[in-house]
Structures are given as C-alpha cells and as structure tokens.
Amino acid sequence: MQFxxxxxxxxxxxxxxxxxxxGYGMSGNTVDDLSKELSVRSFWMEDGQGGRFVYSCAEICFITPAVRREVMSKIRNEIxxxxxxxxxxxxAQHTHSGPGGYSEYALYNFTIPGFRRDVFTGIVxxxxNSIQAAYKSRAAGSLELIEHSIDAATGIAWNRSIEAYNSNPENEPISDRESHLAIDNRMRMLRINRQNGPCDQINWFGVHATCIGKSNHSISFDNKGFAAAHFENMNGGIGVFAQGLAGDVSPYYHGPEDVKKRKGINGENEHVYAETNGIKQADExxxxxxxxxxxxLKGPIETELVYCDFSNIQVSEEFSHGLPNAKTGGACHGVS
Structure with missing residues (x-):
C-alpha cells in the first residue's frame, strides 16, 4: 500500500x-541571546481508507498538556x-537550552518564573505551522523500518548510573570503565520515501540533549538539533532525531576520572561539543x-490514545518486595 x-x-x-x-530547574539559567533557532518537524500520513497519523518533534524540553490542547484546537479549527x-x-527532543513557561503547572514554572504566554504561543x-505545511505537501509515498547498531566506540553516549544499570537482573554487569556499553545502541529509523524528493526519516536513539549545561544563557537545539541540521544539509530531506531510551544516558563520558576528562568543556566549548556529538548522530x-x-509498512493506519492514572497502577509482586495487590500512590514532592 502506498500512503x-x-x-x-x-x-x-x-x-x-x-x-x-x-530543563535544569536553576533560577540563574536564563535566556540572554539566541545561538541556534529552534524548529519543529512534522509528518502527516494517510492510508487512503480514512486512517491518518500526525507526528511532530519539537526542539524543546518536553510537550505539556496545554500545548497539546491548543494544537488540537488549531488543527480542528483550521485543517x-x-x-x-x-x-x-x-x-520533543529534550534540549535543556530552550525557554520555559509553557506549562500550566506551577512546579515547572518556579524557576522561569511563571507562565509565559509569548513562549507558549510561539511553541504552539x-x-x-509545521503540521499545516505537512498537510499541504502530501504526496504518494512509502514507509520502511530500519534498525542500525551504533558502534559503542563512536563516543556518542554513556550510562551515567552504572549501579542502577547493573541492578537490572537481565543485564550482564558492566564495569564503570565501560559505561558506553551500558546503553541501548540501536538507532531505529522510519524511512519515508515520497515522490519527487529525497528520503525523509525519523530516528529514535536515546541520549540526553544536555551537552550544554546549566550555566548557559543562549537558546540552542543542542546535540539532537545539530544532528538534524547536519543530516538535512547532507541529505536534503527532513530528518527528525527523536529520543529513544535516554533516561540514564548522557552525552558525556561517565566513569573513572570523568571530572578531569570533562574539564575545559564549558562555555562556548559546550556548544562545540554539542555540534560534534550531533554530527556523529547524523553520520550514523x-x-x-x-x-x-x-x-x-503496509497499513492500514490505526491509532489509539490511552490515558493512565499513575496514582492507581497495579504493581507486580516482583517490584513490591513481595507485597500482594500493591498500587502506586498520589504524587508527592520531597526536598533533601
């Protein structure tokens, strides 16, 4: 089936x-200038039988419910x-170097400070606009899945919590000198072939977009954004560098003498490091x-949206120290 x-x-x-x-939750981590303009990349897919799927990846820290509601409203009103x-x-690709203030929840706005309508509107x-452009540019095409293993020696990602990684019973223990082996090194890609144009792609590879640290004052799309820009310069098509399993995966070496090895990577050098890391991802x-x-992929396209109450999830006994019928509880906020 063509889509x-x-x-x-x-x-x-x-x-x-x-x-x-x-991203960092530091009140001194404020915007002073613009190093790299942030972008959104979107794809609109239809199967010809009424099924459709729209995917967007924004160069911000994360998506909020307020942003989603407003985008939905604009799609229904204008498309x-x-x-x-x-x-x-x-x-979102999870850069920590974009502006905040686009959530309606106070916790995320303490260090901004407050809700910023101008930032919210700019993101929405x-x-x-990227979704509307995707809708207007629809053409016949096909979708293919690819899986690529990245050589750990490439130096893109390291596990920052070896103790936690080694606590997983299914994992072979890894030494702190081999934290680059304690990651998911697979880059999963959806190759998008459209008529009369270069290949587009969405890939998922897990590594934090945190090459640029908490002392920064310049808006930047960090490593994932550099990867997308470099890929698009090489290939011509649109390239989305989305997040994979990035929870404990850092773009910096973690292990013996890690502080010494990172010394000197600060200020403008963090931006250079982000570009180097991004180029490596683009090359992969x-x-x-x-x-x-x-x-x-042959279709048809089917979609489902599930809402889950995280305060009332059944927990299996293997994760509850053997306690039967355990459940999660309400949210709490601690300070130590």
Whole structure:
C-alpha cells in the first residue's frame, strides 16, 4: 500500500530575554541571546481508507498538556474539524537550552518564573505551522523500518548510573570503565520515501540533549538539533532525531576520572561539543538510511490514545518486595 505523506518544518519564535530555561530547574539559567533557532518537524500520513497519523518533534524540553490542547484546537479549527486526537503524537527532543513557561503547572514554572504566554504561543504556532505545511505537501509515498547498531566506540553516549544499570537482573554487569556499553545502541529509523524528493526519516536513539549545561544563557537545539541540521544539509530531506531510551544516558563520558576528562568543556566549548556529538548522530543516520529495510509498512493506519492514572497502577509482586495487590500512590514532592 502506498500512503499519502507530507512533511513540514517551521521555526519556533520564542526568543525572550531573561526567561528561565526549561530543563535544569536553576533560577540563574536564563535566556540572554539566541545561538541556534529552534524548529519543529512534522509528518502527516494517510492510508487512503480514512486512517491518518500526525507526528511532530519539537526542539524543546518536553510537550505539556496545554500545548497539546491548543494544537488540537488549531488543527480542528483550521485543517479538519473532526480530527481525532488519537491521530496526533507530539514529542520533543529534550534540549535543556530552550525557554520555559509553557506549562500550566506551577512546579515547572518556579524557576522561569511563571507562565509565559509569548513562549507558549510561539511553541504552539511553530508546531501547528509545521503540521499545516505537512498537510499541504502530501504526496504518494512509502514507509520502511530500519534498525542500525551504533558502534559503542563512536563516543556518542554513556550510562551515567552504572549501579542502577547493573541492578537490572537481565543485564550482564558492566564495569564503570565501560559505561558506553551500558546503553541501548540501536538507532531505529522510519524511512519515508515520497515522490519527487529525497528520503525523509525519523530516528529514535536515546541520549540526553544536555551537552550544554546549566550555566548557559543562549537558546540552542543542542546535540539532537545539530544532528538534524547536519543530516538535512547532507541529505536534503527532513530528518527528525527523536529520543529513544535516554533516561540514564548522557552525552558525556561517565566513569573513572570523568571530572578531569570533562574539564575545559564549558562555555562556548559546550556548544562545540554539542555540534560534534550531533554530527556523529547524523553520520550514523546516514549509514542507517543506506541499510536494506527490515520491512515495508503496509497499513492500514490505526491509532489509539490511552490515558493512565499513575496514582492507581497495579504493581507486580516482583517490584513490591513481595507485597500482594500493591498500587502506586498520589504524587508527592520531597526536598533533601
């Protein structure tokens, strides 16, 4: 089956001086200038039988419920009035060097400080404009899945919590000198072939977009953004560098003498390091793009959106110290 597929890219216009950045939760981590403009990349996919799926990846820290609600409203008002919300997936590549203030929850706004309507509107408009561009550019195309293993020696990612990694019973113990082996080294890619154009792609590889630290005052898309920009310069198509299993995965070496090895990577050097890390990811994506796909997706497109109450989840006995019928509880906030 051929799909109708459109791709779009739009800038996020949200540069506001002195706004707190989102990610590190540090009140001194504020915006002073713009190093790299943030963007959103989106794909609109249809199967010709009524099924559709819209995917966006924004160069911000994370998506908030408020952003999703507003984007949904704009899609229904300006593109398709009965658009089903299960067809929309909004994601972020997790840079910590973008502005905050786009959540309605106080916890995320303490260090910003407060809700910033101008930042919120800039993010919503950037996402919607990229989706609208994708909708308008639909053309016949195909979708293929690819899996590429990145050589651990490439030096892109390291596990920052070896003790936690080694506590997983299914893992072979790893020494602290081999933290680069304690990651998921797979880059999973959706190759998007559209008529009369270069290949687009979405890839998922887990590594934090935190090459640039908490002393920074310049808006930047960090390593994932550098990867996307470098890929697009090489390939011509749109490239999304989304997050994979990035929970304890750092773009910096962790292990013996890690503080010594990182010494000197500060200030502008952090931005240089982010670009170097991003170029490595882009090069791996180019390798993946040339691999024979595992299989071609045939459709139809079906979507489902599930809401889960995280305060009332059944916990199996293997994770509750043998306590039967254990459940999660309400949220709490601690200080130590």
């Amino acid at each position: 109708l597929i459109g791709a779009g890219k739009s800038p996020i216009k949200c540069f506001k001086k002195d706004v707190g950045m989102m 398709i009035s009965d658009f089903d919300e299960s067809c929309l997936m909004l994601s 408009d950037g996402i919607f 994506a180019m390798k993946a793009l040339s691999i024979e796909p595992s299989f071609e």
